[in-house]
Amino acid sequence: MKISRIKIKSYKTIKEIELSINDITTLIVGKNNIGKSNVLKSLELFFNNLSSKSKEAIIDKEDYRFNTERVEVRVTFDDINGQLNKLRERITQERSKRVNKENLYRFELLYLQFEALKSQRNKLEVVLEIKRRNNSKNFSINYNPTEPKLKKYRSLILKRDLLESIFPSEFVKLLNDKNIGWDFYKNVIVDETEEEFKITYRELTGEILKSDYKPQKTDVESLKTNVVQYLSETQRFLYVPAYRGEKEERNLILDRLFDIIIDDLITTRGVTKDYDTITDAIWGTGKYSNKQNIDSVISKRTESLIEKITKDSISSITGFEFDKPNKKEIRRGILKLMIGKPSLFLNDGVKTTFASKGTGIQSSFMITLMKALSEFEFINSTDILLVIEEPEAFTHPQLTREIMDLMLDVKESNTQFIIASHSPVVVNYVKARNVIRLAEICPKDKIKHTINAVNYDTNYTKEDWNLIDRIADVNLSEIVFADYVIFVEGEGDKAILELLFKELLPKTFHKLSIVSISGNYQIFKLLKLLQYFTIPWILVTDKDSFVEKTFEDEIKITLRNLDDFFTKYQISETFKESYTNVLNNHLVDKIISKNSIATGVKMGQLIKRINDIKDGVNEDLKSEIFKIISEKINDSFITDEDSVKIINSFNQKMLSNKIPLYSLESDLEGFIVNKETYKYTYSVYRKYYPEKADNFDAETNHFTEQEKIRYIRECIGSKTSMLKRIPNKAKTVKKPHIPIEIISDYLHSKDRNSNLLDVFPNLKILVSFLKEKI
Template identity: 25%
Template sequence: MYISKIKIENFRNFKENEIEFNDGINVIIGHNNAGKSNLIKALGLVLSPNLKKRLTVNDFNKHVSWDELRQHSPKVSITITISKGKTSNNDDLVTVSEWLTSLTEDYEAKLTYEFFLPEKYEQKYLEEMEQIDLLSEQGTQIELVSKAFRTIDNEFLRLYTHKIWGGEVTNQNQADSELLQRFDFQFLDAIRDVERDLVSGRNVMLKEVLHFFLDYEIKSSTDKALDKNKEIKDKSKQFSEDSSRLIEVLDKRMESGKEAILSYANQTGASLKSTPNFEGETSDIEMLSFLRLIVEEAGFKIPASHNGLGYNNLIYISILLAKMQANADEEYFGGNSKVFPMLVIEEPEAHLHPSMQDKFLKFLKTNISNDTVRQIFITSHSTHVTSATELEEIICLHNDIEGNANVGYLAKVFDNSTDDLKSLKYVKRFLDATKSNMLFAEKIILVEGLAEQLLMGIFAESLGNPLENHHVSVINIGGRYFNHFLKLFDTEQSASAIFKKVVCITDRDPTRREKIEDEEQNQNSYEKCYPFEYGLDSDKYEYKDHPSQLIEKYKNHKNIRFFSQEDKRGKTFEYDLALHNPNCKLLITHSMSNRSEIQKMMDLDESRTLNNCLALLGNRKDPSKELSKENERIKQAIEALNDSWTDEEKKHAVIASRYLNSIGKGENALELAYALEENLTDNIENFVVPKYIREALEWICH
């Protein structure tokens, strides 16, 4: 069996949410304050015997209207559904039999924790709310709600009670505490002192583990002819006999010292009626307390307290799993054995470096497969944890536009269509340790290349709106693969999608192809062209660009937008930088070719003509020489433009085209990012951030 879902009502940041779980590992991710810890707390309120069940007024969800509060006292309700699952045994069904809500072969059972005001106090509560209403006629909703919760805290919270119901809540069948004890809810919080729980056998948990694994070769034997109890008793008896001889040795060493000690007892009168003495005996179980956990390093034995936190955490978890194995052993614990061991870990990355996080997850999956643990819940902020986790195992908590908690299931946004299966495979390959940052950020900018990724944060900083202030991550998806990723965030298409504001910055990339008489049979491919060639020869070519349809499709979408260069003026990101900054020499990097030619073009002032600019194409020392094919193409297209382009616009287009053809994408992007980062803040008045970039940054940061 396994916990298939949880329904949380009115608890902390959960107003009314139902969250589905996997039969096995569940990795719960999300940005800060998305509700990861609250979800674990909700599970514990139902299943952990060690968790305090009484709540405070701050545990109620505060996204509640005044009308709701004056009609009924607030109540917290948390329901878990237990389903048959991939593995099941008779003990499972016996444990949940009183809580069944579905009697089919694939059974279901429910447990519900409620924290509520008993009915006999409800009328008094309503009267208090009425008084608040009467005395606060001009109060706002927020003021009324605030007063209501203060009244609840002062007058009613002490009257609240809690129950755990089995089955349907309407039946008011209180769950048997002994049956609840059969769930082994082991929780490792993010701030844990593992050294305190590790250093010696005097610790309760470590002592229990050592006790269980004492004589393990006998306890785990499959020899049916072996009388295990007799064998273990014989070993214990032998240990007592051996230890008694050691105690006799101690007793002899204490003879004279004992006389000195007892002389003080005689002097104080302590021995008038009874004479104090010393003797002792010990058992193998008691002696376990003297065992200390040590680690060996380079041949030296050192206490575990001297070990690194990360390694001690792994050791602690391994001992905890050993304890869970012991707890589930019916032969050892009888009717007190655990039926459903579950492990809950907050932020395993807290003390583990990336490669150890990966190894740790593989270790946990092994323990799931051999039933040491039946179900695992992990909360994490780690991109390394998510990159090592199957997409189907990830549950993403996030807040919608009103600030309410929501849940997304990454794998469920893809259906069985060919396109979706292709997208699923692509996303799985893509979400490595750096790219999976998109799952944790509150807002995302998706870009096509390295230059945009490196420069977007610099532009935002120069515009006085740093991306980190808005929890925005810039993700380079390496091309026009937006459709694969938008499935994860398109909440209008899938209820399982994650609500995040997403900006897609894509290049205009105008193209053309040669026409033929029968256009339906046209097999000619579209080829890149310059913006000033777009529509220039409509009789010979047909034209299109990449983003127009996408911009139109998402222009009214509630959380996704596309931005691109100006229609019929823009081409690529680098082209637009030079187009809007035709005199900015910060754009000239060491790795680009034709540096001197572009610098001369940038030196041209407004008094120089378009012909002056065209004359610099190719940086020709001998004007009689022919231009290269590409430069000739630029020249002819510019000269063929009509009056809708000014000479100044044409000059800027020549510079932008030559700049684009002179750069290499990778190294130039790094050099450009460095140059702009070093100088842009001081020279912002001389640099123009392209309009589509400004608009994208304004939208995502709003």
């Protein structure tokens, strides 16, 4: 069984939190000190206490949340049907050889108990409660069998026990009969009187006085206790902490790793085929008492282990070996001989001890060693939960990628990973649905607490997740770590806003993540991702995304009307041959052309689809928003002051209605070129286009300052310059490096305006808004 859900209450910074866990890999992300380690530590608390036989809880005083009386950790195990299948296999294995009645009965009992506890959800929730008053612990299962299930369970146990008690020798024969099912006793017929039980099975009939029969405990609590005990034996929890650099921490991890080998070789009686050999050699009795037998087992196991670990480890490790102590008397020294505190020798071209390797190699090798050992010849029913803090610690990005490849190369494995990380490299290895984003709430006059920011109520389809996984890509690593995300159209917008916000929000800029989405309408593809992680965001774009120009009707050009088209629009005859060649292509039916002169305006897609972004926006509000943004749009000239006034009015309306869309008064070039930045713009333009700059000087000799500003905006690559095909301007539509260089030169100049909001006034509302949010 694997974990599918964790619920934690009153543990350190966690007041109450619930997390869904993927069956292979779950990644937990969030800011420093947000509580990622506390989630992992709560699991360690659960499993350490599960495996401990002490009645007193293993817990530190600091683990209790302030002013609370108890810690509670609920772990939901998934796929009870799968566990029933494993138990059936174990029962079959036990019956395939000479039957060990004790082992067989235990697995049969467990099968019947799991079947009784199985809910319709096919899950099992186990609850650990630790009380502060006396550090007492209690494990329970948060499900009571229904009366029909409990009745069936008790009936089967009674039938089995009665058949064995009344007919012991016949019962053993039935156990060893491979031709009948293991649950053959379900066909026993029981008749009960006040004084005795009478049974009938096939040709067998018999009775037993109730006073001579000792019934098994079949109460609900005994049933639950037995299942919890089984989980403690079959659930392995392995923890790799974030700090792995000091000798003490390394030794603790290595000691834990080698405990696994002891468990595998020594404590799994009746499971591992080498158990008898090892046991006889240790005690010097039995047919395997010859110490050469134990040497053979140890050598075989060690070679197998080395082969497994070398294969699964990072590529720079080509081999390793154990430095065993000298062999002494076999009876007293065998455990130390097999396990002890072996020294590791790594071979990455130079064979040296583990401790002498670089910190990054040590860190990464311990992770892959943990994985390899956790999968080393465990019994089929054992499940391993491998929890790793910061796999990127002490490693460079390429080594981190190699570690992630090794960890995630899991097919039909019992190993499950939960990883906590700050690394974008790690985030990009995991699908969005497998990422848990933690945040924090800090109510006034109250202690802050960790929350799960994931919205599990989204009910996304497989197609939704496929879309999210396709578009998230690198953006995901930026998005999940940020306090607030600003989406922009392109990399140029991103670079410029980063430069400006570093100065406008010096104390909180690091909490922002500015992400380019390569086109404003990509925001609609990102919405599901943002909703799932409940990420606060805003899209900053230019006015064109909210207002679309309309043009005359489409012109459908065919060979029949080609001459009329050229005459009507006075197009040079030199182009006719090209048009004719295209139309003569058998794959082309017609050419559709649109007039380049706008005849009006209409709502842009960001307004039309505003309900996808914010629920409850009615048509009246849409119309009001459009009316504001389209004011004076048909005027031949709008002053910069009027443009800023319109845009600010629009943005105020959007934000007051909690619509996360923000408009700049122009595209990138128009936004950064103004009275304050004009001379820096001209300097950069002349630097890259000296001849064009000479033409610009000649053309603008009698222009006003405002006219020069507008004209140079076109020259550095606005859409207008391509439309008008003006000879002295940039040949391509966009040259993002030019606006970036302009704004950088301006910000580093000595005579710049100290108040950037006076230079870029339509950022005032946005800056004020972000200050409130972060």
